Amino acid sequence: MLFSEILNEKGKQLAPEFEKLFELVLKNQTHDCDLLLIYVNGFYNPEVYKCDNLDKKNSPYMIGPSYEGHSDRTHYNFIHNYRTTAISKTTLGEYLQELEWSEEKRHEIDEKVDFESMTVQLEMLIYLKIWEADAFIKRFYQLARLVNGEAYDWHIKLSESSRDKSATGTRQEIIRKNVRDRFREKLPVLYNAFKTAYNSQIRNSISHSNYSILGRNINLNNRIENDDSAQLHGQTFDEWIERIHTTLIIYNEQIGFFNKVNEFYGRVAGHHENMLQVRVSRKEPIETEELRFLDFRPEFRDWRWKRFANL
Numbered sequence: 001m002l003f004s005e006i007l008n009e010k011g012k013q014l015a016p017e018f019e020k021l022f023e024l025v026l027k028n029q030t031h032d033c034d035l036l037l038i039y040v041n042g043f044y045n046p047e048v049y050k051c052d053n054l055d056k057k058n059s060p061y062m063i064g065p066s067y068e069g070h071s072d073r074t075h076y077n078f079i080h081n082y083r084t085t086a087i088s089k090t091t092l093g094e095y096l097q098e099l100e101w102s103e104e105k106r107h108e109i110d111e112k113v114d115f116e117s118m119t120v121q122l123e124m125l126i127y128l129k130i131w132e133a134d135a136f137i138k139r140f141y142q143l144a145r146l147v148n149g150e151a152y153d154w155h156i157k158l159s160e161s162s163r164d165k166s167a168t169g170t171r172q173e174i175i176r177k178n179v180r181d182r183f184r185e186k187l188p189v190l191y192n193a194f195k196t197a198y199n200s201q202i203r204n205s206i207s208h209s210n211y212s213i214l215g216r217n218i219n220l221n222n223r224i225e226n227d228d229s230a231q232l233h234g235q236t237f238d239e240w241i242e243r244i245h246t247t248l249i250i251y252n253e254q255i256g257f258f259n260k261v262n263e264f265y266g267r268v269a270g271h272h273e274n275m276l277q278v279r280v281s282r283k284e285p286i287e288t289e290e291l292r293f294l295d296f297r298p299e300f301r302d303w304r305w306k307r308f309a310n311l
Helices: 004-028 034-040 046-050 066-085 092-098 103-131 134-147 171-183 188-197 200-207 237-270
Strands: 211-214 217-220 234-236 275-282 288-297 302-305
Touching: 004 134, 004 188, 004 237, 034 134, 034 237, 034 275, 034 302, 066 103, 066 134, 066 237, 103 134, 103 200, 103 211, 103 237, 134 171, 134 237, 171 188, 171 200, 188 237, 200 217, 217 237, 234 237, 237 275, 237 288
Parallel strands: none
Antiparallel strands: 211 217, 217 234, 275 288, 288 302
């Protein structure tokens, strides 16, 4: 169950931080269009080497949604439907007053808590759809690199198993170490929002259905005595409210952020014959930097590789 006053409050806190993020990226990025590459999802796809039905070889350095982008759209539709239909008609304070115990209201309170429990479990699914999503994680990974003056990483790879030795890292490692902790100095409000919202023990507990709900409490069954990252016994619903609302505002603000990115680069491209140059940091077939052009289509507000007549 979502509360509009909490969403509004957190939105007011984080909106200026995303404005600051935008300014810092433009200032610190090492190529003028690295930020655009995040929006168009520049990625390395070695699968093209296996293609044998093409007239000429395609470059493995591509742009576009790919599988993770289509997945992102599917999850967005689910999340957006929930966040627009699950807003409580009361404030959190008013709701908690309705739960104050009296024998006369016992059945009414039980029904309210049962309904809240159902919404919490829907929100748990949303929590995973956000914090497990490749597209979401990769966008923030790239933003943290650009904020800290590093080039766009065409070769980021999320680990799929313990046997994957070529991966950049696991999802939880990237979120904590490559994103959250790298925002700490320059974007402390965003750092604290990530710290409030994301917890790997809670994520694991949800993903493995390793929890129980009793009353307005979520009991986590995956506490490990000697593991510093797995020390929680549980979460009250009130603590969960803080976590899920912060998560949703981070999610919402990054959508607005990248809409702004597209608008910004669309205006810039309008002054350069709707064409902008991007840098491809190749590792294949040799490690080198290649400059290519993106073509902006104002009528569709989208981007594609520029095709020159003599090529």
